[in-house]
């Protein structure tokens with residue numbers, strides 16, 4: 134990414150930054166807008182904030198829209214990707230000033246953000262882990278944005294029908310439920326297979342990063358792993374087979390059929406990807422509830438770095454690598470993990486780091502330092 138421009142994004146009225154390869158460290162006191170900056174880059178990458186579920190807070194208070202644009206290399210060319218986030222109404226996007234559908238921005242600005250909130254990937258609810266997995270799925274293959282939307286829609290419609298059946302039993306509606314079972318299973322199966330294949334790709338990278346970051350021999354002897362957990366048993370589906378999605382559709386249809394009465398009683402879909410989880414293990418114990426604070430940090434970082442590895446491998450072009458963003462994380466890490474993380478990220482083509490105080494960053498990593506207080510004012 135060679136240029137980033139913000140207009141009325143969060144606390145920024147105007148920000149224009151030229152960015153270099155290698156490491157750039159942004160230093161500013163807390164509340165100055167470091168995370169806002171990082172969030173803008175993440176938004177362009179995923180069309181979604183890494184800290185809020187809705188877009189409204191992204192638009193500077195009192196303004197009608199925010200604009201985020203970035204210039205990136207794509208092969209031989211420069212591409213400018215721009216998204217306009219509307220406080221009200223539909224967002225818009227342009228590529229090289231030509232209007233495009235917003236989703237076409239996905240994949241143009243690959244980026245991985247690691248932030249203190251990512252500790253929730255280890256310690257938080259299943260929704261955190263699903264969100265991480267789905268967002269990486271979309272980053273690797275924008276087609277999954279449609280799969281996610283289809284799954285949500287089918288789930289909403291199926292739930293509405295189940296609620297009707299709960300309130301007023303109706304044999305006519307029950308046959309409509311067959312149709313919705315199928316529609317739901319088809320959308321959900323594509324998502325589940327995508328997630329399970331992604332986890333299989335991630336697994337070796339998660340363990341490699343975890344053991345590289347682990348503080349001492351005792352920690353590093355234990356392997357980190359991630360397993361897809363669902364109330365539906367998918368173990369019979371061979372993920373490497375071409376018909377994995379079709380087989381998964383059958384498994385989901387069977388699973389909802391066997392719970393039909395229960396689901397009508399509850400007026401709710403009880404099984405499916407919206408309820409699944411990624412179980413993280415260190416050795417053979419679950420990280421959640423058992424891992425030390427340091428281990429939890431290593432594992433959360435390992436998850437994001439594993440995603441970054443896959444995006445890097447997907448790109449294949451050394452001039453066209455995903456940006457790695459480390460938002461205010463060095464202050465949280467002990468000195469061993471700081472040094473090991475610093476060593477690891479020096480391979481990155483472009484790393485953006487934020488810190489309240491420059492001295493938090495290991496000296497061999499700092500790179501170019503940008504004093505944000507000199508380029509943007511606080512609000």
Ligand SMILES: Nc1ncnc2c1ncn2[C@@H]1O[C@H](COP(=O)(O)OP(=O)(O)O)[C@@H](O)[C@H]1O
Pocket residue numbers: 142143144145161162163164165166167168169170189190191192193194512
């Ligand atoms: N939509 C918005 N409009 C104006 N200011 C905002 C908006 N959203 C957040 N802010 C301001 O941005 C600041 C927080 O910036 P942040 O990037 O989180 O700081 P930090 O440098 O600590 O990471 C707060 O002062 C907050 O009030």
Ligand SMILES: [Mg+2]
Pocket residue numbers: 167168169460461
């Ligand atoms: Mg911050």
